[in-house]
Amino acid sequence: MSVAFGLVAAWQLIAPDLGRDVAWLGWGRVRYAHTQGIMLGWLANAFFAFLYHAVPILTGRPVTSARLGVWIFALWNFAVMAPGWMLVLAGVSQPLEWAEFPLVVDVVAILALALAGVQFLPGFFRRGVESLYVSSWYIIGGLVFTLLSYPMGNVVPEFLPGAAGAAISGLWIHDAVGLFVTPMALAIIYFVIPAATGRPVFSHFLSMLGFWLLFFLYPLNGTHHYVYSVIPMAAQLTAIVASALLGVTVVIVVTNLFLSMRGAGLLPADPALRFVGTGTFFYVIVSLQGSAQAQMSVNQTVHFTDWVVAHSHMAMLGFASFAAAGGLVHAWQRMPEARYNARAITWAYWMLVIGLVGMVVDLTIGGLVQGELWKSGAPWIDSVTASRVYWVARAHIGSILAAGFIALLVGLTTGPRGAGMVVRPAPAADGHDEVAPRLAPVTEAL
Amino acid sequence: MSRAGQALRTSYLVASVAGVLFFALSVALLGAWPARLLEAQTAAMAPEKPLEPTTSEKRGRAIYAREGCAYCHTQQIRYLHADMARFGAPTLAWETRRDTPHLWGTRRIGPDLSRVGGARSLDWHYAHLYAPRAIVASSVMPGYPALFDGGPDRPRQDARDLVAYLESLGRARELAGPEGEARAREGCNCPDDEMQQMAFEGPLNAHPARAVRTREAAPALSGGDLARGQALYGRHCATCHGTTGAGDGPGARSLVPAPAKLAEHVYTTERLADVMWHGVAGSAMPAWRDYSTGDRAALALAVQALSAPRPEPDVPAHLVGLGREVYTANCVQCHGANGDGRGSAADKLTMAPANFTVQRLSLTEAVRVLREGVHGSPMAPWTTRLTDAERLAAAHYVRSLFRMTPAATEAR
Structure with a gap:
């Protein structure tokens, strides 16, 4: 659904009269539905699904309550996503990026996130924090900090004027990625790699170092969305410095991840590992790009252009969606009841890779062309006409991406039951023990 | 619990507290502190009675x-x-x-x-x-x-x-x-x-399309590439002025006053330079200051090429002299004694009156304007005050005020 919204918006840029007489198909509204859908509809649902697989293994005990799970699912999909989409398309929204669902939906979303905390977190604390694997930390951090940042980003700027509101809004734009999407995606990657390779991660110390640095630095990044603005320069510079440091941190994290994958080859045979490996690759690229584009000299040219659109696609699709897809495939491989279509998954992987790389390259070049034309003083419309070729390419590439997501859906819903099984279900009730030792807790490394 | 476990537990506790503090720091340092500073700035820098939204x-x-x-x-x-x-x-x-x-x-x-x-x-x-x-x-x-x-x-x-x-x-x-x-x-x-x-520093509003009413001369245009001008005209002007300059582009329908019928006018290059640089205040015609001098010169050529040269109609013998009389009695307040649009009332009007020395309407268009006025401008229909003959005479007269400059003559 969210990809379809994106595709409509992409086509509207090259055929602007598409949906002209249908108010709810207005470009702005469709774009609201696209980004909120990707983050809350696709990624959040995929993350929650993965948590039901990972949390019992990581904690050694079931989640709090199956009934609560039904409630969270119902709240998230029928009280957040469905009304959220309907309301923004009907014109009831807030014009805040990555926070377009109106306040009434925000309230339910916060409630659902709190319930998710109740559902997934108690087991970690009962197990004892000294023996938690890094994925557990990312899950705790992601849920706790999203609960803090979501109200800050979705509610506060609704009531703060102009520049001050933009400052908070900028924080959320980054916290949504940094404190919700990134921790959950990394929890999956850190989980899947050792479980799939059968070896512990390269360094538990580096994994924990990366974890804490990410949580220290990510929140301080937000103001880099408003460089050269009236927001105090000290705040802008803080964010720019934090952005550079964040790049360093990500290099630490990704080095650790790649070293953990060594021997698996460039293109691992296990599709789950292939997805998370590719996601890790895009993660380091997108993070270093982010560090670079926060710098003032780069920012003044690429800010406001399609370069940034390419950047956010690499983050939400290249990094987070690949991790989420890897997590789902990994869980599917361990569920005897799950239908699984290996060919469709392979197709999905390749179409998503080709689509993403194509879109990033296309929009990055388009963004540079726009930035240079703006600086040249040429009439504004020249930058629009010059963009057209890149937008045409993007709309077509978008179809490849949509096909990739459909293939992923097909791969996880068709085919024989249990076709993806790589691990026989454990004979005993403590089936988690088969995987758990490989996710060796930090204490064992000491 | 082992000593190592205990130490780890303590360090995680410290790190967790630090994590929450870093989040709090981000909100304080990048959210609350800027908000306070901006509020203080607003109080100090806003005008005493700033305009409030309606x-x-x-x-x-x-x-x-x-x-x-x-x-x-x-x-x-x-x-x-x-x-x-x-x-x-x-x-x-x-x-x-x-x-x-x-x-x-x-x-x-x-x-x-x-x-x-x-x-x-x-x-x-x-x-x-x-x-x-x-x-x-x-x-x-x-x-x-x-x-x-x-x-x-x-x-x-x-x-x-x-x-x-x-x-x-x-x-x-x-x-x-x-x-x-x-x-x-x-x-x-x-x-x-x-x-x-x-x-x-710099101008408060630098919008390149903002029309300005001024007598300041626009940067002069000369030369220009007709083919390029025609391409630019097709892309940017034809939407309102129409591909043939008949003022019948798709955008013309609701514009008041209507876009000029360029094909019915002969313009000096100076006039076109002025319109493209300043726009026409009071109408939908924007300025095109963001276009290069070369492009504007090319556009001027393209616009001048829209009006096909046609034989000059002679003034009927019985109307000679009448035009000047009618003009002096009715038009000078706005259009000025010598037709330069600088009459005594001109500055008080929302739109500058036409300057007949830099643009010449076709006779039929001039007669039509006198009969119908220019809707959306201060130019009223003159059917109650003037007879058909008087309007025809005035039309001939205002056309005679045109002073074709050497540059424009050459271009044609």
Whole structure:
């Protein structure tokens, strides 16, 4: 659904009269539905699904309550996503990026996130924090900090004027990625790699170092969305410095991840590992790009252009969606009841890779062309006409991406039951023990 | 529990507290502290009685927010000379004090709108909102026909509100005037802060399309490439003036006054240079200051080429002398004694009266204008005051006032 919204918006840029007489198909509204859908509809649902697989293994005990799970699912999909989409398309929204669902939906979303905390977190604390694997930390951090940042980003700027509101809004734009999407995606990657390779991660110390640095630095990044603005320069510079440091941190994290994958080859045979490996690759690229584009000299040219659109696609699709897809495939491989279509998954992987790389390259070049034309003083419309070729390419590439997501859906819903099984279900009730030792807790490394 | 386990537990506790503190720090350092500083700045730099938004403007703002306009049009001019040259002075905190929630935006597909107020005429906005490509051929903006009652000339309240909002953008600072700027500069108290000082350099509104009513001469145009001019004309002018210059482009339908029938006029190059540089204040004709001198010269050639040379009609013998009489009795107050559009009443009119020395209408067009007036301008129909013969004589007379310059003669 969210990809379809994106595709409509992409086509509207090259055929602007598409949906002209249908108010709810207005470009702005469709774009609201696209980004909120990707983050809350696709990624959040995929993350929650993965948590039901990972949390019992990581904690050694079931989640709090199956009934609560039904409630969270119902709240998230029928009280957040469905009304959220309907309301923004009907014109009831807030014009805040990555926070377009109106306040009434925000309230339910916060409630659902709190319930998710109740559902997934108690087991970690009962197990004892000294023996938690890094994925557990990312899950705790992601849920706790999203609960803090979501109200800050979705509610506060609704009531703060102009520049001050933009400052908070900028924080959320980054916290949504940094404190919700990134921790959950990394929890999956850190989980899947050792479980799939059968070896512990390269360094538990580096994994924990990366974890804490990410949580220290990510929140301080937000103001880099408003460089050269009236927001105090000290705040802008803080964010720019934090952005550079964040790049360093990500290099630490990704080095650790790649070293953990060594021997698996460039293109691992296990599709789950292939997805998370590719996601890790895009993660380091997108993070270093982010560090670079926060710098003032780069920012003044690429800010406001399609370069940034390419950047956010690499983050939400290249990094987070690949991790989420890897997590789902990994869980599917361990569920005897799950239908699984290996060919469709392979197709999905390749179409998503080709689509993403194509879109990033296309929009990055388009963004540079726009930035240079703006600086040249040429009439504004020249930058629009010059963009057209890149937008045409993007709309077509978008179809490849949509096909990739459909293939992923097909791969996880068709085919024989249990076709993806790589691990026989454990004979005993403590089936988690088969995987758990490989996710060796930090204490064992000491 | 082992000592190592205990130590780890303690360090995780410290780290967790630190993590929460870093989040709190981010909110304090990048959210709350800037908010307080901006509030203080607003108090110190805002004019004493800043313009407040009207109900209509507030409603228009809600529509702007609802339709996601901010996702293509930013409202934040950065402290960068490239931004300032294109859009005007950087956005000050006080200008955004009623901007709740903010609409700064992070992507510019269309231009920044922080100072779009006054840059376009109302009829231009309506026609453009209704069907953007009827006005700007290569625009990718969606049309908003739902804001209208079937046509661009029939805006519903929603369209009026939205345009009222657009017209309010940048107006508060503009109306605050030099006193407001002086107050802001003083309140800023930042004589050594190079970046903040940029807020006060350069023109407040640099919108290249903003029409200006002035007698200042525009940069002169000469030469030019006719083929390029015709291509540019097709892309940028034909939407209103029509491909043949008959004033019948798709955008012309709702514009008041109607776009000039270029093919019915002979223009001096100076006149065209002036119109393209200053626009026509009081009409939908914007300025085209962002086009290079070469492009404007080429466009001037293309426009001059639209009116085919035709034999000059002779003044009928019985009307000789009558034209001058009629003109002196009825037209000089606005159009001036020698037809240069500088009559005693000219400055008080919303639109500058035609200057007949730099443009000559065809005889049929001149007669038509005298009979029908120019709807949307102060030029009224002259059917009650003047007879057919008098109007014909006046038409001949105003045509005789044209002074073709050597450059234009050569071009033709």
